[in-house]
Amino acid sequence: MSAESPRLSRLEPYLDRTEPAPTLLKMLVGVQLAGFREDAGLAQEQAAKALGFSPAKLSRIESGKGRRPPAEGDVRALLELYGTDEYEASLLLKLLKRAGEPGWWQRYDKRLMPEWFDRLVGLQEAAAAIRTFEIQYVPGLLQTPAYTRAVVKRGLPIAPESEVRRRVELRTRRAQLLSRPDAPQLWAVIDESVLLRVLGGPEVMREQLAHLWDMAQRPHVTLQIVPLDVTNASAPAIPVTYLRFGGLDLPDVVYLEHIGSANFLEDRDETEEYRLALDRLADEALQPRESVELLRRIMDERYPAR
8 A cells, every 4th residue: 555545544643632542543553454464465373473473462463452552563573574665654653652652541540440441441532433221320421420429339338438539530531521522422322210210319310310411412412211111122131332433444342341340342243233232222212302301301200409
C-alpha cells in the first residue's frame, strides 16, 4: 500500500487525540499487523516461527489484549518480516507509542481496576456505539453518584469509606463519556424491575430516575424499558454490553460480567447471536417515547417529590 492508503490514513487522527486511548490503539495496532501479515501471504504460524515467537504470543499481539502494548522491538521485527513500507511502518510505530500512554482509568488502584475491568472501560472509551441490557441495576454509564454509592454499599457492605468513595468517583468519571463532543451512541434496555428496586432510599431513586429521563432526551441516548407484564420477553439471563467501533476494521465485542470476572466475545458468530438477541429484546420492550412516559409515571407515583 502507498502513502495514500485509506486503511492507514484513517488512523492518523488517533495520533492527535488529547486523551490517550490505549485499549483502542492496541487493538488497531494488532489489526493492522494482522492485515500486513495477510498481505505478505503468511499464516500466523508461519510468521511466528520465522521470528521465534510462540503462536500464542503473535495471537496476543494481533488481538491487542493485555494491559500493555507489544514491545516495540517485536513490532519492528514483524513489520520488517512483512516488508511494510516506510510510511506504514512509521505510522504504526507512532500509534504503538501512543498506546503506551495510560488512560485516565489506569491511574486507579489495580484492586479497583482488575485487567478485565480495565479492558471494559478502555473499550467503552473507544466505542462508537454501546448497547446494554440490565436486569438488576441502572446501567453504570447512566447512574448518579448517590445511586452508585448505594450499589457499591450493597455489593461491598464492609468496604471502608475510602474504597466506596473511590469506586463512586471511578464510575462517575466513566459516565462523563456521554458528555463528550464525540460521545458514543448509547442504546440501553432495562427491565422495569430495575426502576422498582429501591437502592439508597426514595430520594436517591427519584434523583436517579430523573437523571435517566434527562439522559433519554439526548440525541445520542436511547432508553427502552421491558415492562413487567411482558412475560415472554427473550431477555438474556445476565447483563449484556455490546460494543461497536465504527469503520476501523475492528470486531464487535460482547462483554458478559460475572462475580469477580468477565468474558469478552469477539468471534463474529457469537457476537451476532447477541446482537440478534438484543434486537429481539428491543422489539419486545416499550418504544423510547413509551419508555420515558413509564419512567416518569413510576418516578411520580413511587418516588414523589417532597
